[in-house]
C-alpha cells in the first residue's frame with residue numbers, strides 16, 4: 146500500500162465489508178470513531194483503519210480474494226486498488242494495549258463523540274486485568290493510556306499516574322494521552338511513562354475557540370513545551386485535526402510551531418461522527434479532507450520534522466506506531 150492509496154482509504158474512511166471477515170478480535174470500537182466498529186487493513190508493511198459498514202453504496206468494498214483464504218482486496222468504485230489482510234487488534238489497535246480509562250468527558254469539544262456517549266470510568270483493577278490479559282497473548286509491544294475527563298483533569302492525571310506505576314512491571318513502553326495539568330508531565334514521567342500526548346486539536350485559534358470552548362490552547366501549548374523538556378525529543382505528540390474549516394496555511398504554520406517546540410503533530414482527518422451533527426453549526430466548513438490534501442500536508446510535515454531533527458518512526462506508543470488513522474511521516478511518507 147503506497148502513500149497515495151492509503152490517503153484515498155483514509156479520505157474515504159469507511160468500507161463495505163462482510164461481517165464474516167470481522168470476527169471479534171479484529172474489531173475496534175474506540176479512538177476517533179468511538180462507538181463505531183472498525184477494522185485494520187495491512188498491506189506491504191503499512192496499516193490503515195477503516196469504519197466497517199454493511200453498505201452496498203460505499204465506494205470502498207472489501208472482498209476475500211479466494212474462498213477460505215486470508216487475503217482481501219479493496220475495490221474503489223469497482224476497481225481494485227490494493228490487496229492485503231485484515232489485522233487482528235489487541236486492545237483497540239494491533240500490538241498495543243490501548244485503554245481509555247474514563248469514557249466520558251465534562252468538556253464538550255464539538256467534534257468529539259465522547260461527551261455524548263457518556264460512558265463509564267474503568268476501575269484501576271479493571272485496567273490492570275485488561276493489560277494482564279493482553280500480555281498473555283505475547284503480542285503486547287506497548288501500553289497506551291488515554292482518558293476523557295470524568296470530574297477534573299487533575300483527577301484523570303492522578304488515575305493515569307497510579308495506573309502507569311502499576312504497569313511498569315511489564316517492561317514495555319508506556320504512553321499517556323490526557324488533558325494536561327500544571328504538573329502532569331512531571332508526574333507521568335516519574336511514574337514511568339516514556340511518551341506523552343496533549344492534543345491541540347486545531348491550531349486555528351478562531352476555530353479552537355468555537356470547537357474547544359472548554360480548553361485553553363495557550364495552556365496546552367505551554368504544557369507541550371514543558372513536556373518536550375521533561376520527556377525529550379521524539380517523545381511528545383499532539384493530535385491536530387484536519388477538516389474543521391482551517392486553511393492549509395494555518396495547518397502548515399501550526400505544524401512548524403509544534404515541531405519547533407519539539408512536538409510531533411499527528412495530522413488526523415476529521416471524523417464526522419453521527420453523534421455530533423451539531424459540528425457543522427459550530428464549524429460551518431467542517432468536512433472530511435481529500436486524499437490529495439492529506440498527502441500534501443503529510444509530506445509537508447515530514448519535511449518540517451526533518452528540518453527540526455524529529456523522527457516519528459522512533460515513537461513506541463499510541464498513534465504514531467499504530468498508523469491506523471493517519472499518514473505518518475517517516476512511516477508512510
Ligand code: SF4
Pocket residue numbers: 175176177194237238243463464465467468469470471
Ligand atoms: S492511530 Fe491512534 S486512534 Fe487511530 S486506531 Fe491507531 S491508536 Fe487508535
